[in-house]
Amino acid sequence: MPDFHPQINADGKLTHLLSITGLPREILLKILDTASSFLGLADREVKKVPLLRGKSVFNLFFENSTRTRTTFEIAAKRLSADVINLDINRSSASKGETLLDTIDNLCAMHANMFVVRHAESGAACLIAEHLRRMGHDDIHVVNAGDGRHAHPTQALLDMYTIRHFKKDFAPLAVAVVGDILHSRVARSNIAALTALGVREIRIIGPKTLLPPELPRMNVRVHHDMREGLRDCDVVIMLRLQNERMNGALLPSAREYFKCYGLTPEKLALAKPDAIVMHPGPMNRGVEIDSFVADGPQAVILDQVTFGIAVRMAVLSILAGN
Amino acid sequence: MNITIKNARVVDPRNRIDRVADIFISDGRIAASAAAGQEIDASGLVACPGLIDLCARPGDLATDLAAAVAGGVTTLVSPPNLNPVLDEPERVERLTKQAESLRLARLLPLGALTRKLAGEQLSELAILAKAGCVAFSQGQSPVMDTGALLHAFEYAATFDFPLWMRPQDYYLSRNGFAHNGAVSGRLGLTGIPVSAETVALATLLTLATDTGVRLHLCCLSSAAGMAMVARAKADGLPVSCHVGAHHLHFSESAIGFFDTAARLDPPLRSEDDRVALREGVRAGLAAICSDHTPLARDDKLMPFGSAKPGATGLELLLPLALRWGMEMGLSLPDILAPLTNLPAAILGRDDSGHLGVGASADICLFDPDANWHVLPENLQSSSKHTPFAGQAVVGQVKKTLVGGEVVFSV
Numbered sequence: 001m002p003d004f005h006p007q008i009n010a011d012g013k014l015t016h017l018l019s020i021t022g023l024p025r026e027i028l029l030k031i032l033d034t035a036s037s038f039l040g041l042a043d044r045e046v047k048k049v050p051l052l053r054g055k056s057v058f059n060l061f062f063e064n065s066t067r068t069r070t071t072f073e074i075a076a077k078r079l080s081a082d083v084i085n086l087d088i089n090r091s092s093a094s095k096g097e098t099l100l101d102t103i104d105n106l107c108a109m110h111a112n113m114f115v116v117r118h119a120e121s122g123a124a125c126l127i128a129e130h131l132r133r134m135g136h137d138d139i140h141v142v143n144a145g146d147g148r149h150a151h152p153t154q155a156l157l158d159m160y161t162i163r164h165f166k167k168d169f170a171p172l173a174v175a176v177v178g179d180i181l182h183s184r185v186a187r188s189n190i191a192a193l194t195a196l197g198v199r200e201i202r203i204i205g206p207k208t209l210l211p212p213e214l215p216r217m218n219v220r221v222h223h224d225m226r227e228g229l230r231d232c233d234v235v236i237m238l239r240l241q242n243e244r245m246n247g248a249l250l251p252s253a254r255e256y257f258k259c260y261g262l263t264p265e266k267l268a269l270a271k272p273d274a275i276v277m278h279p280g281p282m283n284r285g286v287e288i289d290s291f292v293a294d295g296p297q298a299v300i301l302d303q304v305t306f307g308i309a310v311r312m313a314v315l316s317i318l319a320g321n
Numbered sequence: 322m323n324i325t326i327k328n329a330r331v332v333d334p335r336n337r338i339d340r341v342a343d344i345f346i347s348d349g350r351i352a353a354s355a356a357a358g359q360e361i362d363a364s365g366l367v368a369c370p371g372l373i374d375l376c377a378r379p380g381d382l383a384t385d386l387a388a389a390v391a392g393g394v395t396t397l398v399s400p401p402n403l404n405p406v407l408d409e410p411e412r413v414e415r416l417t418k419q420a421e422s423l424r425l426a427r428l429l430p431l432g433a434l435t436r437k438l439a440g441e442q443l444s445e446l447a448i449l450a451k452a453g454c455v456a457f458s459q460g461q462s463p464v465m466d467t468g469a470l471l472h473a474f475e476y477a478a479t480f481d482f483p484l485w486m487r488p489q490d491y492y493l494s495r496n497g498f499a500h501n502g503a504v505s506g507r508l509g510l511t512g513i514p515v516s517a518e519t520v521a522l523a524t525l526l527t528l529a530t531d532t533g534v535r536l537h538l539c540c541l542s543s544a545a546g547m548a549m550v551a552r553a554k555a556d557g558l559p560v561s562c563h564v565g566a567h568h569l570h571f572s573e574s575a576i577g578f579f580d581t582a583a584r585l586d587p588p589l590r591s592e593d594d595r596v597a598l599r600e601g602v603r604a605g606l607a608a609i610c611s612d613h614t615p616l617a618r619d620d621k622l623m624p625f626g627s628a629k630p631g632a633t634g635l636e637l638l639l640p641l642a643l644r645w646g647m648e649m650g651l652s653l654p655d656i657l658a659p660l661t662n663l664p665a666a667i668l669g670r671d672d673s674g675h676l677g678v679g680a681s682a683d684i685c686l687f688d689p690d691a692n693w694h695v696l697p698e699n700l701q702s703s704s705k706h707t708p709f710a711g712q713a714v715v716g717q718v719k720k721t722l723v724g725g726e727v728v729f730s731v
Contacts, residue, residue, distance in 0.1 A: 006578050018578075021507060099623065099624070100622055100623075118624065120624035120625070120626050120627060121508055121509040121510050121579070121624070121625060121626060122508065122510075122578075122579030122624050122625040122626075123624045125578050125579045126579060126623070126624055126625075129578075130622075146509075146624075147509055147624075147626070148509030148510070148511075149508050149509035149510075150509070184509055187507070187509055211505075211506040211512075212501050212502055212503075212505070212506055212512060212514075213502055213503045213506045214506070216503060217506075
């Protein structure tokens with residue numbers, strides 16, 4: 001078992017972004033502050049800064065993604081990096097040795113950064129550990145989502161969004177609703193909200209979609225969505241994968257929507273100025289009603305915009321800026 | 322060939338012996354008195370019955386039987402899920418002949434309870450027993466149909482063949498990689514709940530009660546499971562069990578940041594479970610096995626869920642048991658009992674697992690104070706993956722005798 005922290009070096013500097021868990025509050029705030037400084041860039045005529053000029057950023061997407069990949073690509077390009085997108089066929093990549101072989105080959109092409117999306121929990125950690133073993137301490141890994149484990153840049157952009165609309169984390173009650181068990185977004189968000197010190201984290205969902213040991217994570221669990229939403233400041237809805245309907249986890253999309261879908265009527269129980277977030281892509285009519293998704297309290301598209309600034313911040317901090 | 326082992330600290334758990342003495346060997350057996358022949362000076366060494374490992378799956382037979390004797394293991398029981406599966410008498414005979422010809426450790430095969438371990442049609446148990454199978458098992462494969470399982474128990478009970486079963490419910494464990502708990506929750510790894518073990522145990526113990534079969538439960542992993550076995554024994558059921566040595570030392574936290582060396586089957590469970598397993602062994606409820614698993618170099622170099630479960634174990638069994646025993650404050654006879662006397666009793670062997678006159682001269686000579694580092698590249702087994710890599714352990718085997726012959730010596 002490695003006794004070092006896999007993403008922070010001996011000087012306390014971020015070397016990879018693999019997970020929110022274990023990151024000190026100062027690093028999270030530094031990323032959010034850096035993202036703020038990049039946000040105005042989009043309004044300028046020339047949207048680029050030269051912070052990553054001459055660096056090669058490899059987008060390694062072993063699992064499909066549109067939004068995350070695109071926003072990482074835009075972020076890297078605005079930092080003037082050379083961006084190489086690799087869509088790696090799922091079947092050939094599911095064998096692990098192929099994964100590390102791929103990494104070795106890309107290292108030989110003088111990659112500076114890997115942005116990795118993979119269907120298996122721990123894939124980004126495996127790559128970071130492999131780079132360490134091979135002596136590539138100058139190559140950085142950004143986890144763009146690994147299995148059910150973590151999606152740290154999503155959590156960071158969610159925190160950015162919350163701070164943008166609510167200013168201070170301390171007084172907030174934040175509800176995370178839906179399929180927590182299978183959600184890397186939920187895991188990373190719970191870790192980030194805990195590190196940033198919100199007053200209360202509420203987890204809402206049926207017992208089939210909640211992981212074990214949630215009580216140890218300093219959260220309050222609700223199975224009744226109305227009770228869970230009462231007077232909260234932020235509602236984070238999670239995507240419900242269609243395949244969850246096939247087994248014994250849930251009876252139907254209809255029943256799920258009835259119990260755990262966010263409708264205007266349920267949202268009315270939250271504070272009047274509560275914001276509604278969703279990592280996308282949304283299933284309208286399954287976890288969220290269109291009136292809410294398109295309504296005044298939804299900040300879902302702001303999340304996407306902030307996502308670019310947050311990813312720029314992560315890439316530039318990892319590159320040593 | 323006669324051998325006298327001189328000045329050893331003789332530790333024989335079954336006969337409650339722990340004193341410096343000489344051991345006399347004649348015609349492959351422990352003798353009452355010396356006869357002219359070879360002398361081995363064992364000053365400073367412990368001489369104990371050769372270790373009996375109730376669960377070790379050999380990969381390459383010659384390599385792993387050499388690894389066994391290097392670890393002081395003189396008898397190992399192999400589950401039937403080898404390649405090919407041990408469901409045909411010819412395969413069993415070929416394997417045991419090959420093992421015998423190597424003149425290293427003794428190999429006792431478990432026969433496949435069902436053909437191809439598919440859990441449907443019974444294997445030819447009586448014929449397989451004649452071919453050398455000491456008991457029958459499904460390895461890690463399930464019998465999904467509980468009706469078929471009942472028939473298998475009834476048929477085995479007909480001939481008084483023992484059944485060695487892994488208590489793991491198929492549906493509750495099939496997609497999981499780790500204990501369903503704090504670590505799997507944090508890392509987003511699909512969990513295997515303790516109920517996978519207890520549900521299966523409830524079925525197995527009920528069927529054993531109803532059929533009278535002699536049941537041995539393999540590789541327990543949980544406190545709840547150990548408590549069920551303890552209760553069944555207290556109720557007079559002819560039931561026994563073993564636990565893997567790794568489970569005495571590690572809990573789920575060994576996974577850390579996805580360390581695939583800590584991916585085991587059954588999974589490493591919570592700290593409370595680990596403590597209960599350690600207590601269960603101390604109480605004499607369970608033997609300790611290596612659960613040695615053949616693994617190739619690349620088998621762990623992948624994301625946690627794709628990595629193969631298991632670890633090397635034959636050469637670590639003794640030091641891991643010594644570490645457990647010393648941490649528990651036990652005497653050497655009590656530490657060695659779950660590696661010698663108890664497994665021999667589980668196997669129903671009267672002539673091994675002890676050093677009484679007439680017993681087979683299967684002996685392990687080890688230095689109880691020697692420190693060594695677990696360096697995978699230095700292990701004899703071709704299976705190198707271990708969560709103990711890099712750790713210092715105490716207890717080093719110096720000589721191993723099987724049937725009165727020195728088969729390992731450093």
